[in-house]
Amino acid sequence: MRGxxxxVLDDVRAISQPLALPNGVVVRNRLVKAAMAEGIGLGGGTPRKGHSNLYNEWAKGGWGIIISGNVQIDSRHLASPHDLTLPSHSSTLKxxxxxxxxxxxxxxSPLLVMQISHPGLQSSSTINLSRWPWEAAIAPCRDRPTVSDGPIGWIWSRAVWPVKSRQIVKSDEWLEIVKKFIDGAVLAEKAGWDGVQVHSAHGYLLAEYLSPLTNPRPKPLPNVPDYIPIRxxxxxxxxxGIQDNTSKSFIKAVKINCSDFVQGGIDEKQATQIVKTLISWSILDIIEISGGTYSSPAFASPESIKSPSSTSSRSTRQSLFAHFTxxxxxxxxxxxxxxxILLTGGLHDRNLIVSSLKNKACDLVGxxxxxxLYPHLPSKIILNENISDEQARFGGYNIPGSKLMKFILGGSDTKNSIKLVGAGISTMWHEWQLCRIGRGVEPDLNMHWLKGLIVEELWYEVILGLPVKLWRSWT
Incomplete structure (x- = not known):
């Protein structure tokens, strides 16, 4: 028993160990609340009461860092209907x-990092309703995501992305996007946030610029030193730009793919070189490793890919990303x-967290x-010395009704299944849990997916939330 x-004490101490970042800021422990779309509110805009309630619970939970969900730099291009945005209005900073x-x-008082993003060609006009259906997403190429090779996938792709993306050709437009990212970081610092994470993974716009699949013939941009690789x-x-316009103590982070998991995209060899080049610039304080795109959503669906060393569900995502790091x-x-190095995905028990830290797979665990489901996860479970390692497990739960919905919507585990549907069903269910926390209600592990759709999405977000959205847009 004493052993x-x-x-347990040794494991808790290992996870509780502070970490100094290159800019001198110290993270109080190794646990990071990774970015998750909060699912609160419709049509973009600034944080509201539900966000404050949710973040207050996370803040009391003992995390070393809290990373926000997507904060989109362009309110016309959202990744989900609930994304936060940075409108040009005096109330935004407030x-x-x-x-x-x-x-x-x-x-x-954990560190608070804003994830600033642009979804690129993966932004849907029909789902997000942030622009007209015929208004294209933007990208380095003219294309749309391929969610499956079968006929159902063909229909899904054209329903979600009615028109192909518009290819950005002029350097001036790229420079305007650069300015929006920099402006977002400057606003975050003025607002008292501790840093930003630039989202350059998951097939979003910056990842599309990096990938030979979506940017086969990149052109040089102005004001870039010759030694910088063109991609x-x-x-x-x-x-x-963020480095030059924010203080040294302001955390600069980036999320990058270790692999796109699609043929013709970035592979691990290319990703390794990208990461090493990023480090050589001496700008970044944190690099988060992730993987996948909407076509192969490894970042959101561990069952969508298999580990080369094991087929067990517990080791799929964790082994793939941890192998890279x-x-x-x-x-x-x-x-x-x-x-x-921040590693996110599949680290759902204390033993895995400790082994990842001790085996030098990462410095921080997302x-x-x-x-x-457990906003106070660090303090109540992971760092609780009265909880044994056997009890300190918090993954492996099933979502009631998810298998039925996958079958209905074409996301079942078949050859031509739509992997994005399976990932989306899980993502939405978890967002609904965050909506509950935002309303001051406990998460419900036993909530059926259809109940969540009707109560959380349709009632609270659409029926009650749409008038709020229209009022905010008008004012």
Whole structure:
């Protein structure tokens, strides 16, 4: 018994160990609430009461860092109907300042990082209703996501993306996007946030610029040094611009794919070189490793890909991403001499977290979906010395009704299934849990998917939320 107690204490101490970042900021422990779409409110806009309630619960939960869901730099191009945006209005700074104060005024006061994004060609006009259906998404190419090779996938693709993306050709338009990312970071710092994470993964616009699949013939952008690889021009201008326009203590982070998991996209060899190049710029404090696109959503659907070493559901995502970071970390300077490596996906028990830290697979551990059910996960379970390692497991739960919905919507595990549907069903259910927390209601692990659709999405978000959306848009 004493041996088990000592082991628990050792594990808790390992996870509780502070970490100094290159900019001098210290993370109080190794646990990061990873970015998850909050699902609160329709049609973009600034944080509202539900966000404050939700973030207050996370802030009291003992996390070292809280990373927001998508904050889109262009309100016309959303990844989901509930994304936060950065409208050019005097109330924007006030709203984001209030949310930061909600987090920092708690006793534990975790670091708060804003994830700034642009979904690129994956932005749907029909689902998000942020622009007319015939108004195209923008990207380095003229295309639309391919969600499946079968006829159902063909219908889904054209229903969600009625027209192909518009290819950005002029450098001036790329530079305007750069400015929006920089402006977003500047606003975040003015609002009291501790940093930003630039989203360059999951097939979003910056990832599309990096990928040979969506940007086969990249053109050089102005004001970029000759030694910068051409595919990194856009990301360089954004990160350098953020560095030049914010303070040293402001955290600069990036989310990057270790693989696109689609033929013709970025593979691990290319991703390794990209990460090493990013580190050589001495700009970043944190690099988060993820993977996949809407066509192959590894980041949101662990069952969509299989580990080369195991087929068990527990090891799919964790093994794939951890394999990449484990081979990378020995060749890069350890934080604070280099950026901290954040690994997210599948680390759903204390043993896996500790082994990932001790085996140098990462410096920080990101937890997403379990944080939707257990906002106080660090303090009540992971870092609770009275909870044994066997009890400190918080993944592996099933979503009631999800199999039926996957079958109905074409996301079942078949050859021509739509992997994005399966990932979306899980994502929406977890968003509904966050909506409950935002209303001051406990998460419900036993909530049937259809109940969530009717009560959380249709009633609270559409029927009650649409008038609020229209009023906010008008005012």
């Amino acid at each position: 088990q107690t000592n082991m 709203a984001y300042t209030k949310l930061a104060s909600t987090v920092h005024e708690t006793a534990t 990194l021009h856009l990301l360089y201008l954004i990160l350098k 484990s081979t990378l970390l020995p060749f890069i300077p350890a934080s604070p001499n280099g950026p901290a 937890i997403g979906r379990p944080a939707c």
